[in-house]
Amino acid sequence: MNTTLPVQRASQLPEDHGGLTSWLVEDLWCDQAVGILGGEPKCCKSFLALDLAVSVASGALCLRRFRPVLTGPVLLFPAEDAHAVVRQRLLGICAAAGVNFASLPVDVITAPSLRLDLPADRRRLERTVSERRPRLLVLDPLIRLHRIDENEASQVAPLLSFLRQLQRQFQLAVLVVHHARKDAHATRPGQALRGSSELHGWGDSNLYLRRHKQSLTLTTEHRAAPSADPFALQLTQHGPALALSVLGAPSDPPAASAPTPVERVRDALAGLDRPVPVAQLRQLCAMRTATLCDSLAQLTRQGLVLREAGGYQLRLPLVSGASAPPFPVSHPKDPQGNGNGKPLAPSQPPGAPCSGGG
Numbered sequence: 001m002n003t004t005l006p007v008q009r010a011s012q013l014p015e016d017h018g019g020l021t022s023w024l025v026e027d028l029w030c031d032q033a034v035g036i037l038g039g040e041p042k043c044c045k046s047f048l049a050l051d052l053a054v055s056v057a058s059g060a061l062c063l064r065r066f067r068p069v070l071t072g073p074v075l076l077f078p079a080e081d082a083h084a085v086v087r088q089r090l091l092g093i094c095a096a097a098g099v100n101f102a103s104l105p106v107d108v109i110t111a112p113s114l115r116l117d118l119p120a121d122r123r124r125l126e127r128t129v130s131e132r133r134p135r136l137l138v139l140d141p142l143i144r145l146h147r148i149d150e151n152e153a154s155q156v157a158p159l160l161s162f163l164r165q166l167q168r169q170f171q172l173a174v175l176v177v178h179h180a181r182k183d184a185h186a187t188r189p190g191q192a193l194r195g196s197s198e199l200h201g202w203g204d205s206n207l208y209l210r211r212h213k214q215s216l217t218l219t220t221e222h223r224a225a226p227s228a229d230p231f232a233l234q235l236t237q238h239g240p241a242l243a244l245s246v247l248g249a250p251s252d253p254p255a256a257s258a259p260t261p262v263e264r265v266r267d268a269l270a271g272l273d274r275p276v277p278v279a280q281l282r283q284l285c286a287m288r289t290a291t292l293c294d295s296l297a298q299l300t301r302q303g304l305v306l307r308e309a310g311g312y313q314l315r316l317p318l319v320s321g322a323s324a325p326p327f328p329v330s331h332p333k334d335p336q337g338n339g340n341g342k343p344l345a346p347s348q349p350p351g352a353p354c355s356g357g358g
């Protein structure tokens with residue numbers, strides 16, 4: 001029995017004769033890349049996923065602008081939309097792209113459910129991929145593909161590892177549609193994804209859609225290729241159906257200044273529905289313990305955060321359409337009643353190790 005790992009001299013590793021980057025769809029998705037298409041609800045994520053599917057399957061320009069370098073069959077599992085809706089959307093995209101819908105090699109998985117945390121469903125998907133041999137697998141959306149806790153890296157990692165294994169075994173690209181947290185515009189797009197940071201780190205190619213009023217902006221991110229500047233999209237009518245098209249430079253206002261540590265902690269807690277320990281919160285916010293504790297103390301004084309047995313949690317969850325409390329807010333008066341406006345002392349000294357589930 002061989003007890004060592006296989007090793008090869010660096011100079012003997014296989015060369016990439018296609019250059020540093022091999023595209024599936026130029027500037028949008030790398031060949032055999034796994035990744036996330038993310039965005040808040042109602043940001044046309046499914047429309048963009050279907051546009052990519054039509055492009056790869058037919059050879060037509062994606063969004064009427066981006067050239068597919070490699071083409072082939074596409075396998076799609078739309079977990080939320082009715083099959084008639086999927087058909088209508090694909091028909092509209094084909095009309096916009098000048099593609100014959102009847103001959104489009106896009107296969108739709110019509111099973112009522114697919115749970116990638118269940119071994120039996122994993123085997124069914126693996127056998128289907130083996131039979132159909134798609135160039136691209138689209139799974140939309142992630143939340144309907146499992147019953148795990150998306151905030152727990154230990155539960156998310158095995159699911160993502162299965163999809164990576166699928167990609168390597170069958171040499172295909174995997175695109176997973178996933179939701180971003182609401183009211184997370186102050187954070188980088190990848191960090192705004194709902195759930196564990198494993199999701200952001202997993203992707204070779206990631207696409208992020210964000211809406212500001214009537215403007216829809218697409219941001220690209222690649223592990224092994226430069227990312228294009230963000231650009232604006234709009235949903236336009238094509239006969240009886242709709243399809244996305246590129247507008248050019250986005251009309252969003254200038255980017256907001258970098259969020260403060262307090263805002264980063266608040267945004268991280270806004271994406272969670274249960275108390276989170278300090279150690280996990282520190283990883284989510286990517287900050288020093290002293291800075292995290294100071295921020296938690298400030299949020300606690302402002303009445304925005306509660307310290308529970310399991311860690312810290314927002315006092316009230318942010319709801320859609322609600323604005324986050326402004327920062328900074330006025331401090332409560334000294335309880336001695338001297339009226340000098342001196343802030344209340346924090347429950348623990350700044351920089352001290354946080355308690356309560358840490």
